[in-house]
Amino acid sequence: MAVHDAMDILNGRWKISIIASLCFNTLRFTDLLREVEGISGKMLSRELKNLEENQLVTRTVLNTQPITVEYELTEYGHTLKEVIESLAKWGHNHRKKITGKL
Amino acid sequence: MAVHDAMDILNGRWKISIIASLCFNTLRFTDLLREVEGISGKMLSRELKNLEENQLVTRTVLNTQPITVEYELTEYGHTLKEVIESLAKWGHNHRKKITGKL
DNA sequence: GTCATCTGATTACCAAAAGTAACTGTGACA
DNA sequence: TGTCACAGTTACTTTTGGTAATCAGATGAC
Numbered sequence: 001m002a003v004h005d006a007m008d009i010l011n012g013r014w015k016i017s018i019i020a021s022l023c024f025n026t027l028r029f030t031d032l033l034r035e036v037e038g039i040s041g042k043m044l045s046r047e048l049k050n051l052e053e054n055q056l057v058t059r060t061v062l063n064t065q066p067i068t069v070e071y072e073l074t075e076y077g078h079t080l081k082e083v084i085e086s087l088a089k090w091g092h093n094h095r096k097k098i099t100g101k102l
Numbered sequence: 103m104a105v106h107d108a109m110d111i112l113n114g115r116w117k118i119s120i121i122a123s124l125c126f127n128t129l130r131f132t133d134l135l136r137e138v139e140g141i142s143g144k145m146l147s148r149e150l151k152n153l154e155e156n157q158l159v160t161r162t163v164l165n166t167q168p169i170t171v172e173y174e175l176t177e178y179g180h181t182l183k184e185v186i187e188s189l190a191k192w193g194h195n196h197r198k199k200i201t202g203k204l
Numbered sequence: 205g206t207c208a209t210c211t212g213a214t215t216a217c218c219a220a221a222a223g224t225a226a227c228t229g230t231g232a233c234a
Numbered sequence: 235t236g237t238c239a240c241a242g243t244t245a246c247t248t249t250t251g252g253t254a255a256t257c258a259g260a261t262g263a264c
Contacts, residue, residue: 003122003186004139006193013113013222020105029241037106040223045242065231066240079195083188084105090185091108097178115251131212142252147213167260168211 006083009054014039014047019056019077020084026072056080108185111156116141116149121158121179122186128174158182 010016014036021027021035032044039047048071051057056077060070073080112118116138123129123137134146141149150173153159158179162172175182 001119001122002190002193002197004119004193005197006189007115007118009196011115013109016109017103017106020103030239040225041242042224042244043222046222064240067230069241076199080192083185083192086185086188087108088104090182091104091106093181094111095104095107132210142254143213144215144253145251148251163212166211168209169259171212
């Protein structure tokens with residue numbers, strides 16, 4: 001099934017959250033560390049590399065001091081927006097269900 | 103973010119594929135083993151238990167010989183349909199992109 | 205009657221993925 | 235001189251996942 005193909009790209013605990021964070025803003029490494037709550041530098045670095053390989057994200061080194069690196073969704077990355085939005089919608093609803101219960 | 107909440111429930115390599123398979127039919131354990139390609143009995147059993155705990159799936163033991171067990175999406179599980187559909191759509195498109203390239 | 209088979213699992217054992225914490229190197233600032 | 239922020243990387247441990255064998259209960263073949 002097609003869902004399986006999608007999950008091959010979006011595997012692991014973090015990719016979807018990273019893409020979601022990049023959906024609305026270009027972010028630097030440290031920004032992402034703060035935005036994607038719970039992720040470690042190692043995993044962020046590894047996942048970003050993988051997303052870059054799959055052409056969902058671009059990495060741009062800026063000529064600042066200290067050096068900063070910007071991560072941005074590619075045009076292709078933006079095609080995931082609909083997926084992210086439906087997940088966000090469901091997650092929001094789920095949180096309401098859970099917290100309403102407790 | 104809400105996406106994070108959703109991913110807490112849908113974690114691991116298999117849950118989304120299992121839910122996708124159950125989206126259109128009620129399936130037995132052995133059916134799921136065949137449908138969700140690559141999954142092992144151990145993982146299927148474990149993931150189904152987890153989905154049941156999260157009230158996305160119901161488990162029904164039927165009085166047949168040998169015993170058969172049916173898994174079905176709950177009403178709440180069906181609220182994931184939109185997510186699954188957008189994933190399937192993207193996955194389908196992605197496959198076209200990849201296979202078109204090779 | 206005993207052996208193999210189908211069902212839905214579970215267990216022991218091993219490999220792969222992810223988490224933790226410390227460290228790298230460069231430049232700014234005090 | 236010492237410390238901080240930046241973007242990572244490395245060594246080590248823990249968690250998760252995969253493989254293959256096994257379980258129990260019943261059916262059917264021989």
